[in-house]
Amino acid sequence: MSEVVLELRKVTMKFGGVTALNEVDLVVKKGEILALIGPNGAGKTTVFNVITGVYKPTSGEVVFQGQSIVGIKRFKITKLGIARTFQNIRLFGESTALENVVTGADVHSKSGVVGAIFGTRRSRREEKANLERALELLEFMGIKKRAGQLGKNLPYGDQRRLEIARALATNPKLLLLDEPAAGFNPAEKVALAETIKKIRDAGYTILLIEHDMSLIMGVSDRVAVLDFGTKIADGTTTQVQNDPRVIEAYLGAPADAS
Amino acid sequence: MANLKASLNLRDKGAEFWERSPKWRRVAMAMSFIAFCYALPFLNNPLINTPGSDFQSVLFYPVGMYVLMAIGLNIVVGKSGLLDLGYVAFFAIGAYTMAILGTKTALNFWEILPIGVGLAMLSGVLLGTPTLRLRGDYLAIVTLGFGEIVRIFAVNTDSIGGSRGIAGIPTPPDFFNAKFTILDPKPYYWLLLTFTLLIIWMVRRMAARRPGRAWDAIRQDDDVAQLMGINTRKYKVWAFVLGAAVAGVGGVVYASQILSIVPDQFNLNISILILACVVFGGIGNVWGVILGAVLLAFTPERIRFLSQPRILVFGIALVVMMNLRPDGILPKKKREHFDPNWDTVEESGEGEIK
Numbered sequence: 156m157s158e159v160v161l162e163l164r165k166v167t168m169k170f171g172g173v174t175a176l177n178e179v180d181l182v183v184k185k186g187e188i189l190a191l192i193g194p195n196g197a198g199k200t201t202v203f204n205v206i207t208g209v210y211k212p213t214s215g216e217v218v219f220q221g222q223s224i225v226g227i228k229r230f231k232i233t234k235l236g237i238a239r240t241f242q243n244i245r246l247f248g249e250s251t252a253l254e255n256v257v258t259g260a261d262v263h264s265k266s267g268v269v270g271a272i273f274g275t276r277r278s279r280r281e282e283k284a285n286l287e288r289a290l291e292l293l294e295f296m297g298i299k300k301r302a303g304q305l306g307k308n309l310p311y312g313d314q315r316r317l318e319i320a321r322a323l324a325t326n327p328k329l330l331l332l333d334e335p336a337a338g339f340n341p342a343e344k345v346a347l348a349e350t351i352k353k354i355r356d357a358g359y360t361i362l363l364i365e366h367d368m369s370l371i372m373g374v375s376d377r378v379a380v381l382d383f384g385t386k387i388a389d390g391t392t393t394q395v396q397n398d399p400r401v402i403e404a405y406l407g408a409p410a411d412a413s
Numbered sequence: 414m415a416n417l418k419a420s421l422n423l424r425d426k427g428a429e430f431w432e433r434s435p436k437w438r439r440v441a442m443a444m445s446f447i448a449f450c451y452a453l454p455f456l457n458n459p460l461i462n463t464p465g466s467d468f469q470s471v472l473f474y475p476v477g478m479y480v481l482m483a484i485g486l487n488i489v490v491g492k493s494g495l496l497d498l499g500y501v502a503f504f505a506i507g508a509y510t511m512a513i514l515g516t517k518t519a520l521n522f523w524e525i526l527p528i529g530v531g532l533a534m535l536s537g538v539l540l541g542t543p544t545l546r547l548r549g550d551y552l553a554i555v556t557l558g559f560g561e562i563v564r565i566f567a568v569n570t571d572s573i574g575g576s577r578g579i580a581g582i583p584t585p586p587d588f589f590n591a592k593f594t595i596l597d598p599k600p601y602y603w604l605l606l607t608f609t610l611l612i613i614w615m616v617r618r619m620a621a622r623r624p625g626r627a628w629d630a631i632r633q634d635d636d637v638a639q640l641m642g643i644n645t646r647k648y649k650v651w652a653f654v655l656g657a658a659v660a661g662v663g664g665v666v667y668a669s670q671i672l673s674i675v676p677d678q679f680n681l682n683i684s685i686l687i688l689a690c691v692v693f694g695g696i697g698n699v700w701g702v703i704l705g706a707v708l709l710a711f712t713p714e715r716i717r718f719l720s721q722p723r724i725l726v727f728g729i730a731l732v733v734m735m736n737l738r739p740d741g742i743l744p745k746k747k748r749e750h751f752d753p754n755w756d757t758v759e760e761s762g763e764g765e766i767k
Contacts, residue, residue, distance in 0.1 A: 230645070268619060
């Protein structure tokens with residue numbers, strides 16, 4: 156079988172008396188698109204925050220490529236190879252689109268302040284390489300002509316695309332997309348689905364939070380369902396679609412049940 | 414009206430002219446500006462004269478010194494968005510290093526300079542490492558405290574002169590024909606100007622590369638910066654340390670010119686005034702900051718003939734200016750660029766990635 160990239164083992168996340176995640180197990184395999192779905196407040200974004208180190212889980216393990224990443228600093232987790240986008244877009248609005256992406260590409264650079272001051276050969280080489288990679292990614296996301304515009308001045312859809320480009324720039328082994336299609340029209344959703352598949356086909360592994368069912372059914376290899384912080388289903392799209400517990404979580408229990 | 418405003422927008426016009434200029438013209442413009450700066454002490458123009466104080470001295474202190482420190486503080490406040498209210502502490506550390514080593518050892522100015530800068534940087538690390546996890550107002554309070562601690566420490570430590578300070582600080586050795594004496598502020602001004610130009614050059618290099626992007630990211634959204642793989646602690650400490658180094662340079666040069674220092678020269682007012690230069694000129698934009706520092710340092714000297722009311726006039730001028738231009742005289746406004754090469758792609762989904 157294909158290798159496991161990320162594994163959550165009995166992850167529990169409590170905020171005071173509220174249990175946001177309750178012993179969640181989750182496995183993401185290399186090269187797949189795993190969709191994480193669930194009603195509002197089910198804990199999907201909390202899963203992302205636990206994986207990226209924003210929250211430290213109350214208990215449980217997060218294992219990334221065989222290494223526990225609980226308690227590791229956020230920037231180190233990104234360096235290890237996890238990048239994300241945000242549900243409510245969080246670009247660097249005062250920087251240009253290109254700078255946003257280059258900032259992501261900087262992750263693996265070795266040169267820092269001293270290299271920049273003295274303009275060392277390594278610094279110049281890395282600057283050039285990161286710039287080229289950023290332009291490549293902007294082109295890939297179809298927003299190269301926006302390169303020189305400020306992040307905040309981009310149209311809404313392009314801001315979402317730019318966030319993906321910025322995350323890809325860190326060269327992640329696992330890409331977390333938090334509702335990338337939110338606010339998209341149907342045509343844009345179709346295009347985004349194609350883009351997401353292309354990203355997977357380029358060798359990336361994707362964990363996707365989404366509400367749009369047609370998008371999920373179209374792109375995901377597997378689906379995991381969260382409800383009130385508990386994972387209630389995990390499987391192929393058809394398996395999950397027919398799971399009575401999933402139907403109940405989304406539509407409510409039938410009136411004659413019990 | 415809008416048209417008039419646009420046509421009066423000299424800032425954008427200037428930047429555009431600069432960008433459209435071929436390299437030889439840029440070099441020529443930069444060279445003539447630098448030459449003008451070096452020639453300033455000889456300029457005897459009634460417009461920029463300072464009746465009531467010696468113009469050449471004013472050029473060194475406060476004008477040159479404020480410009481240098483404002484550029485340094487701009488790395489901290491403007492680039493990385495950390496509010497530092499104790500910046501004078503690093504200036505004091507530079508000045509005291511020059512004073513102590515200059516009077517107690519045989520080291521000369523050029524040998525003390527790197528030590529002073531190094532000590533200022535070290536204190537930047539010591540202050541920055543524990544406190545830079547604080548944000549916004551909290552950081553401001555801690556740095557404010559640090560600035561006062563350094564001054565009060567100097568007042569209460571008799572071995573470094575206590576409140577009487579240190580006198581008899583040696584001047585720098587002669588540099589070719591330039592003789593550094595108390596009577597002639599010109600060589601000091603040129604020395605300071607040289608350091609300032611060097612620092613501007615360094616800051617511009619950093620701003621265009623990875624550290625600049627990291628600071629931009631941290632200033633805009635600290636959390637996202639971390640999630641994009643930026644070691645925010647490290648870059649914040651770097652900003653602090655580089656700012657401290659610039660103030661350290663200022664301190665060493667200052668002490669070697671004024672020959673005797675007392676702790677009360679390094680009071681909170683200096684920190685606030687330098688911060689005012691940065692804000693007044695335009696946070697984050699090095700040219701705005703320089704202009705702000707020049708105006709804030711020069712104006713009180715220029716209107717010295719008003720004697721008593723001059724600080725009042727100065728204060729009113731500041732308040733009026735900040736109302737007219739709340740973002741500063743030359744605000745940092747990243748201009749959008751359009752490279753024709755970026756427009757080659759027709760629609761989304763083109764291109765491949767590795």
